[in-house]
Amino acid sequence: MMTLAQMADAVLRTADGREKTALSHKYAAAWRSARADGSHPEIGTASPPDHPARPQAPELLSPRDVPHRKPGTPEGRIAMMHAVAHIELNAVDLHWDIIARFSHIDMPIGYYDDWVKAADEESKHFNLMCDCLEAAGSFYGALPAHAGMWQAATDTADDFMGRLAVVPMVLEARGLDVTPNMIRLFKQAKEGQAVEALEVIYAEEVHHVAYGSKWFHFLCGRHDLDPTPKFHALVRQYFHGQLKPPFNEEKRAEAGIPPDFYWPLAQST
Ligand SMILES: [Fe+2]
Numbered sequence: 001m002m003t004l005a006q007m008a009d010a011v012l013r014t015a016d017g018r019e020k021t022a023l024s025h026k027y028a029a030a031w032r033s034a035r036a037d038g039s040h041p042e043i044g045t046a047s048p049p050d051h052p053a054r055p056q057a058p059e060l061l062s063p064r065d066v067p068h069r070k071p072g073t074p075e076g077r078i079a080m081m082h083a084v085a086h087i088e089l090n091a092v093d094l095h096w097d098i099i100a101r102f103s104h105i106d107m108p109i110g111y112y113d114d115w116v117k118a119a120d121e122e123s124k125h126f127n128l129m130c131d132c133l134e135a136a137g138s139f140y141g142a143l144p145a146h147a148g149m150w151q152a153a154t155d156t157a158d159d160f161m162g163r164l165a166v167v168p169m170v171l172e173a174r175g176l177d178v179t180p181n182m183i184r185l186f187k188q189a190k191e192g193q194a195v196e197a198l199e200v201i202y203a204e205e206v207h208h209v210a211y212g213s214k215w216f217h218f219l220c221g222r223h224d225l226d227p228t229p230k231f232h233a234l235v236r237q238y239f240h241g242q243l244k245p246p247f248n249e250e251k252r253a254e255a256g257i258p259p260d261f262y263w264p265l266a267q268s269t
């Protein structure tokens with residue numbers, strides 16, 4: 001039987017999106033059924049790759065070289081769905097990476113339940129977006145995508161609390177801020193399949209942010225640290241740039257991120 005860290009490592013080393021997410025789902029199901037039987041695979045340890053395996057396409061470009069398309073056009077909406085698919089694929093890897101990369105640190109079993117579930121949900125999100133793209137006559141890989149998505153993971157490869165602060169509590173929390181507008185845009189365009197997919201993503205992402213906050217606070221407690229200044233210090237160290245208002249204060253609160261966590265890091269407007 002594979003250890004959980006080996007499963008995480010295997011997902012990270014699978015390049016094709018549909019294959020990566022199928023493997024992710026298979027391992028998550030194995031974890032869940034073992035947990036339901038009152039056991040679980042050993043956590044083990046792994047040496048995950050510095051960068052996860054990625055498909056040949058999409059071509060990865062620096063954000064300033066990715067062409068901007070007007071969101072009010074069908075092409076613009078395809079570009080937006082493509083960008084979301086790219087984020088979701090990266091998120092699958094980020095959730096397995098936090099399991100594999102920090103597997104040498106002793107954590108309660110619920111920590112692994114949370115990230116396995118999150119990884120499984122990201123796998124579903126990627127496939128939902130791919131299905132939307134294909135229904136619109138496109139596919140994941142048809143357009144260029146942002147390079148540098150893995151930067152936050154590289155920057156925090158040796159800092160467990162830094163990883164929790166920057167990935168779920170900053171980057172995924174940002175998703176909560178921007179998704180409602182995206183849903184509105186697809187509603188106006190009467191693209192029901194995309195609306196449904198984005199609503200699933202929006203509902204589930206709240207939990208990923210909450211897992212980040214939960215385990216960040218757990219580690220603050222373990223190391224006797226004051227969470228708010230610790231969070232500010234880590235974000236200033238690892239996140240390049242300031243946080244952008246407007247913030248989704250309601251969903252952030254639901255996810256356990258109070259205003260004094262993010263307002264002091266926001267750009268003045
Ligand atoms: Fe997602």
Ligand SMILES: [Fe+2]
Pocket residue numbers: 091118122172205208
């Ligand atoms: Fe997520």
